[in-house]
Amino acid sequence: MGQSHIISVLLENEAGALSRVAGLFSARGYNIEAMTVAPTHEPSVSRMTILTHGSAEIMEQVLKQLNKLVEVIRVQDLSDGPHIERELMLIKVHAVGSDREEVKRLADIFRGRIIDVTDRSYTIELTGTGEKLNAFLHALDPGMVIEVVRSGASAISRGAKSI
């Protein structure tokens, strides 16, 4: 399976650019675990974060093939150095009776925030690394979960330099 990698891509904010990247991954059989994209402070440039895994040789190809796309401005494997990864999760859970207190306590421990409440449910917002979000999911009784939506990871390198 190979190691996990977080790849950052700066690309022209143009129609078709996203599907070029997605098409590259599917055509060449590379894995995508998650992919996020949005414009940066410069409106003509989008930044994409791709979570993938594979051997060192495959990663070398992934980076080269991404670089080869005409609309791709820069590519970096953030896993090569210190970096910060954050993902947002919104999770709706059944919360009745004694469970209400239990869920609230758990959300506090994970520094989540309850952002919507009904008499039978809570919706919790949680940010962190993918691992932390997974841990929170594991801590919940699976029967309680109504729905989960995750943003996919965004990541940035540590220090003053940009990609």
Next chain:
Amino acid sequence: MNAPHQNEGVIPDALATELTGAEIVVRALRDEGVEVIFGYPGGAVLYIYDELDKQDAIQHILVRHEQAAVHAADAYARATGKVGVALVTSGPGATNAVTGIATAYMDSIPLVVISGQVPVALIGNDAFQEVDTVGITRPCTKHNFLVRDVRELAQTIKKAFYLAASGRPGPVLIDIPKDVTAKRCPYEYPEKVLLRSYKPTIRGHSGQLRKALGLMAEAERPLFYTGGGVILANASVPLTRLVRHFGAPITQTLMGLGGYPANDPQFLGMLGMHGTFEANMAVQHCDLLIALGARFDDRVTGNLAHFAPHAKIIHVDVDPASISKNVKVDVPVVGDLGSVLEEMLDWVQESGLHGNGPALERWWQQIEEWRSRDCLHYEQGESIIKPQYVIQKLHELTGGDAIVTSDVGQHQMWAAQFYGFAKPRRWINSGGLGTMGFGLPAAMGAQLAEPSATVVCITGEGSIQMNIQELSTCQQYKLPIKVLCLNNGYLGMVRQWQEFFYEERYASSYMDALPDFVKLAEAYGHVGLRAEKPSEVEPVLKEALRLKDRLVFMDFLVDRTENVYPMVPAGAALSDMILV
């Protein structure tokens, strides 16, 4: 260019300075120096056709199928080194072009394909003759564009030509909605394009170059292995000098043929699945493999785990993604081959580096031993024509200097093995995609590129029927192509695989009900000739070559069950060749 138009929403006094999208397309093509384009009209491109008709700087060749337009433009590019241009309509016009585009993409051929599209307002509505052309062609173009605004048209065309020809070349498609070709805006053709996201590397890293040359000087059993990149980069002159300087043997891929003169004793012939015994053995025993503009394709390497097991590998390529993709490389060099080889030659001069004399002598002794196996040997008897013999005779009668296009199959391999190309851009075939139907339209493109050259299309009775309608185009434009059909009555290459690997079960490889090709040629207004006996081969070839201004279709009835040898079965090591 100032002819009146009935376009809606045009301000009259802007007429003098503003051009319609269609006018812009034609002007931009002229500003790019385009002389010939290949195409087929339809609703979405009629404004463009209207403009083409009003000028005569650009010749438009009307093909009979859009696939042929793209193959012809592709071969025009391969013969000249210029960017080929094709024009097709929306929907079926574009989908018919896809095989041509994919063919060019696999062989890295610079093309600009312009497709019509339904008007902007209808895009996404399943309009008549609408397909998502940029979506369909995204994986088989170097890049593509949908132009939604006439003001972006000129610079998009500029970008397309720049992208097609620079770096690792490839086809670029521009999809233009019909209303964009009718709208007006001021025309200015940009001098240059700047793409912040696209900067191909030209010059190789000097340190790496020197390291590579050091290895070449030390190697005891060096081997040059060169591909289509040498042709694309017009690097055969510096290549030839470098190879001669080091005195090492050289082998070429199917796409690389002609990059080094085939009659030179240092040339070992093609390598790979149908490579020569000496070339494949040299790969398996060399201690240094110098790969130039080649991409370690599976048809070349055979089983990767056993490929060149004793060799250090130097790889020079303009595309970094080609390096270490299939085979781990010891000395990678990214750069344009022309520039890299020239710099290598300069450094050789300066440093006095040269080949490893005594070791090379032993290496050549070994190679000559392999060569004496005479792996391409065949016996031409009295009664049945051997296909190899036809190609060999063609070589003799044309001095290795014809432009030869081919289709795909056994005839293609025999052409590659027996024609012996003396120069680059003389061998035009679909190596990467292996597209049957390429040969005849390719010959049209080559003949238009080199009107006075002898252009021969080597084909099979299967392949030729995939684009035989182009005989009509050849008549319209009086293209004096020589079609050389090795007619074995079988989809020969398929039959060969079935003989070797499917216990001689010939499922659907026999073609019944073949047309009489001589009569068919005549029906199109051409000359048809047939040879059934070995003694007729030379007279037929001579007669065809004598008829300089006619298309001649030569139908050679050849040995029906001849096989291409040597053959490395798919997935086997290169040294595991099936020999005659």
